[in-house]
Amino acid sequence: MAFVKVIKNKSYFKRYQVKFRRRQEVKTDYYAWKCLVIQDKNKYNTPKYRIFRVSNRDIICQIVYARMEGDMIVCAAYAHELPKYGVKVGLTSYAAQPKFPSMGKWINTW
Amino acid sequence: MGKSRTKRFKRPQFSPTGDCQAEAAANGTEGEEDDGPAAELLEKLQHPSAEVRECACAGLARLVQQRPALPGLARRDAVRRLGPLLLDPSLAVRETAAGALRNLSACGGFEVCDDMVTKDIMTPLVALLKECSAGLDSNEMSPQEKKDQNRNSIENIANEAMNECSSRAVSIFNKEGCLEIVLKYLSRFSTNVDLAISVAYCLQTVTEDNPELLNSFTAPALHVLESAMLSPVSSMDYILLKTLVAGTVWNLKDIIPSKSQAEIINAILKILSEVLEVDAGEIVIQMKEAETQRLKAAAETEEIRENANGDHLIEDDEMEEIPHKGKVRRKTFFSDLLPPTDKELREAIALLTAQQTALEIIVNMCCSEDPSDDEWEELSSSDESDAFMENSFSECGGQLLSPLCLSHEVHTAFTNYLIPKKIFEKTAFPNSIAVDLCSRSPTWKSLVRKMNTIQCRALVCLQSLVSLLDVDHLGGAAALQTLAQHLSQLLFSQPDFAKHVDFLEAISSALRALLQTMASKNISQCMTPDQLMTLCTAGIHSSNTGVRVNVVSILGITGSVLAKEDGTLETLKTIGCFLLEVATKDPSLVVAGEALDALFDVFADGKEAERASVQIKLLSALKEFQPVFKTKIRKEGRGKYSPDQLCVLDNVKMNLRRFVAYQETVEKRLTT
Numbered sequence: 001m002a003f004v005k006v007i008k009n010k011s012y013f014k015r016y017q018v019k020f021r022r023r024q025e026v027k028t029d030y031y032a033w034k035c036l037v038i039q040d041k042n043k044y045n046t047p048k049y050r051i052f053r054v055s056n057r058d059i060i061c062q063i064v065y066a067r068m069e070g071d072m073i074v075c076a077a078y079a080h081e082l083p084k085y086g087v088k089v090g091l092t093s094y095a096a097q098p099k100f101p102s103m104g105k106w107i108n109t110w
Numbered sequence: 111m112g113k114s115r116t117k118r119f120k121r122p123q124f125s126p127t128g129d130c131q132a133e134a135a136a137n138g139t140e141g142e143e144d145d146g147p148a149a150e151l152l153e154k155l156q157h158p159s160a161e162v163r164e165c166a167c168a169g170l171a172r173l174v175q176q177r178p179a180l181p182g183l184a185r186r187d188a189v190r191r192l193g194p195l196l197l198d199p200s201l202a203v204r205e206t207a208a209g210a211l212r213n214l215s216a217c218g219g220f221e222v223c224d225d226m227v228t229k230d231i232m233t234p235l236v237a238l239l240k241e242c243s244a245g246l247d248s249n250e251m252s253p254q255e256k257k258d259q260n261r262n263s264i265e266n267i268a269n270e271a272m273n274e275c276s277s278r279a280v281s282i283f284n285k286e287g288c289l290e291i292v293l294k295y296l297s298r299f300s301t302n303v304d305l306a307i308s309v310a311y312c313l314q315t316v317t318e319d320n321p322e323l324l325n326s327f328t329a330p331a332l333h334v335l336e337s338a339m340l341s342p343v344s345s346m347d348y349i350l351l352k353t354l355v356a357g358t359v360w361n362l363k364d365i366i367p368s369k370s371q372a373e374i375i376n377a378i379l380k381i382l383s384e385v386l387e388v389d390a391g392e393i394v395i396q397m398k399e400a401e402t403q404r405l406k407a408a409a410e411t412e413e414i415r416e417n418a419n420g421d422h423l424i425e426d427d428e429m430e431e432i433p434h435k436g437k438v439r440r441k442t443f444f445s446d447l448l449p450p451t452d453k454e455l456r457e458a459i460a461l462l463t464a465q466q467t468a469l470e471i472i473v474n475m476c477c478s479e480d481p482s483d484d485e486w487e488e489l490s491s492s493d494e495s496d497a498f499m500e501n502s503f504s505e506c507g508g509q510l511l512s513p514l515c516l517s518h519e520v521h522t523a524f525t526n527y528l529i530p531k532k533i534f535e536k537t538a539f540p541n542s543i544a545v546d547l548c549s550r551s552p553t554w555k556s557l558v559r560k561m562n563t564i565q566c567r568a569l570v571c572l573q574s575l576v577s578l579l580d581v582d583h584l585g586g587a588a589a590l591q592t593l594a595q596h597l598s599q600l601l602f603s604q605p606d607f608a609k610h611v612d613f614l615e616a617i618s619s620a621l622r623a624l625l626q627t628m629a630s631k632n633i634s635q636c637m638t639p640d641q642l643m644t645l646c647t648a649g650i651h652s653s654n655t656g657v658r659v660n661v662v663s664i665l666g667i668t669g670s671v672l673a674k675e676d677g678t679l680e681t682l683k684t685i686g687c688f689l690l691e692v693a694t695k696d697p698s699l700v701v702a703g704e705a706l707d708a709l710f711d712v713f714a715d716g717k718e719a720e721r722a723s724v725q726i727k728l729l730s731a732l733k734e735f736q737p738v739f740k741t742k743i744r745k746e747g748r749g750k751y752s753p754d755q756l757c758v759l760d761n762v763k764m765n766l767r768r769f770v771a772y773q774e775t776v777e778k779r780l781t782t
Contacts, residue, residue, distance in 0.1 A: 002715035003772040005707075005765050010478070011757035013512045016577070016619065018570055019477045020470035022315040023280070 148173060148182045155191050160200035167195065167206035174214040180222060189214070189229040196234040197241070204238070223279075232282040243291040280316050284323050289331070297334045303347045306338065310354035317361035324365045335359055339377060346393075346460035349385055353464040356381045357471045372519040376526075382468040383527035390564065391541025393461055394557060397454035398547045404454070455553055462560040469536065469567035472529065476574035478514045516578050525583055530575050534593065536568035537600065537620070562613070569616035573623040587633045590624065594635050597621050602641060608648040611657065618649060618660035625667045639681065642668055650692060658701045662692055666708025673716035682722035685712055690728065694735050699742055700755055703762040706739070710769050720776050729773045736766055
């Protein structure tokens with residue numbers, strides 16, 4: 001019986017893609033400065049605002065934008081904070097998830 | 111104004127006590143000395159005489175090309191002093207100030223451009239653009255003067271938009287309605303192609319990832335772009351213009367109605383195909399020859415004139431007669447900041463730039479724009495959540511099917527215009543005669559680098575096409591084998607291939623993609639084991655991460671093919687040890703992850719692979735490395751790697767856990 005890899009996301013297949021950008025949105029250490037017309041090669045997507053979710057015993061919700069010096073977190077909320085507000089059970093339920101319908105899709109862990 | 115020698119930067123002053131310089135620095139006086147001519151030039155920017163201001167700007171235009179000068183200029187607020195001169199009463203001062211700012215933005219890099227925008231360079235730039243635009247309508251100023259300052263100001267905007275301050279500069283561009291102005295200049299392409307080219311550079315830059323600006327593109331604006339794309343080609347400048355506009359239109363494809371998309375993509379690729387059809391080497395040779403003839407004819411004419419008049423050539427340009435004074439002095443003082451005026455050199459540069467741009471546009475066309483980010487999930491320390499995610503992407507016969515593909519329109523256009531064949535031709539080494547001719551001339555020397563860059567771009571293009579087009583559209587198995595031989599020959603014909611990093615990265619990526627495609631279709635490839643090991647041994651020591659990723663991947667592909675054959679035990683052990691070493695020792699997590707992924711492929715199946723894995727103690731090594739890998743991702747992941755890279759590493763981490771479990775069953779079976 002052979003070993004078969006499993007892939008969870010498209011990034012794996014896109015990892016060799018190269019995109020030439022004329023604007024460098026993010027400073028990196030990889031690219032040397034060039035005079036006059038700069039043709040930048042960027043293997044990485046531009047940073048976007050996104051919400052990160054952890055599908056596990058806890059749920060972490062963050063509004064983050066990525067920068068080379070590190071992700072900048074605008075704000076964060078944790079399911080384990082809910083007991084402070086009187087919610088002691090069902091911390092990974094659908095109801096425990098914050099609702100930001102305009103900010104991307106959520107995976108139901110219930 | 112006398113001729114002033116450009117002062118070199120002074121050496122640190124010797125002090126018998128050893129500390130005077132440090133004290134002076136602390137007192138803020140020492141800096142004045144070490145900046146050389148900067149202070150003097152900046153002071154002269156305020157001089158009442160326009161000629162002095164012009165010369166100061168010219169001096170600054172030269173000075174900014176020296177990196178050590180930049181901090182001193184920034185400290186002295188050079189940008190705030192130069193900026194207002196864009197609106198100077200004297201046209202010559204405006205032009206030269208714009209040239210100095212252009213050089214500053216082009217040579218300064220991210221920090222300098224950011225500083226320029228912070229110091230509000232955009233306000234005078236935009237004001238100048240608007241003023242010139244109004245003048246263009248009313249024909250107030252002389253056409254040549256207007257052309258030159260417009261060109262410089264637009265090149266400034268283009269350069270600044272191209273660099274790191276882009277989001278701010280672009281935002282100002284959007285808000286100030288600069289689009290309408292620059293499109294007006296573009297529409298005059300038939301009478302002023304230089305200006306149109308500068309505009310096209312600017313547009314290609316500002317339309318990149320700028321949805322806000324896209325909404326400003328009205329139908330008349332699109333018509334301007336269309337007419338530029340359809341303009342007849344009377345020189346290489348027009349080829350460059352059409353290519354840049356094609357790139358701009360590609361950036362705008364989201365606003366093009368669906369019913370017109372196929373037509374527009376077809377038009378874009380027709381232009382790119384025509385650009386790539388041209389043999390750049392032959393053109394360079396022809397242009398160089400034409401220049402030689404022109405200079406020879408000019409020298410002969412001059413000699414005849416001198417003999418007829420009995421005058422001597424005046425060697426010192428300062429002593430030139432008054433009627434010619436401005437022009438000749440401009441030629442010697444300012445020629446280095448103006449774009450090359452020699453017609454033949456400009457034509458050659460325009461063609462090479464057009465070809466490079468065309469290849470880059472094709473590479474970008476092959477990029478999938480699907481948002482993969484939304485599917486990323488950060489996992490906590492527990493891996494229990496892996497279980498329900500294991501069937502996200504389907505496999506077929508043990509091979510992963512890539513979801514990436516080209517759109518039908520792009521695919522059709524690539525095939526119709528024989529794009530793969532043209533790109534293949536551009537992967538060859540530049541014409542050696544052209545290289546030799548250019549190397550001998552100081553002004554033509556930069557073309558050698560451009561020709562080499564075209565080769566690199568073509569190799570990257572090839573990588574994209576080989577990954578995305580199916581084998582039939584690439585010419586079948588025989589064509590792929592020919593291609594593999596061609597790439598091997600390109601690589602190994604240069605004994606010092608490891609030193610040319612850009613070339614090595616490009617060719618290793620093309621080889622990787624080709625070997626992957628051939629392996630997936632069971633097409634035998636021609637690289638010998640010795641060649642393979644030479645490439646991998648050289649590549650793995652490269653400082654370039656891309657090179658290391660590619661050689662590791664090539665090794666993985668080769669190993670997975672060999673694993674299915676008999677008598678490959680020793681080779682598989684060598685490959686396994688090599689990959690294990692890279693996985694555990696490489697400083698980059700991306701490379702380590704790729705090495706692990708390659709190990710999963712090599713040792714996924716096959717009797718020889720199983721035996722080899724046991725003999726090299728693969729299981730124990732991976733078990734020992736597993737927690738280290740996990741910790742490294744957690745500690746370094748966010749700081750150093752993009753979200754997409756973290757997605758890939760997450761996949762690797764999960765498959766490592768699964769592979770360890772698989773390898774345990776293999777070892778159990780083999781040892782019982």
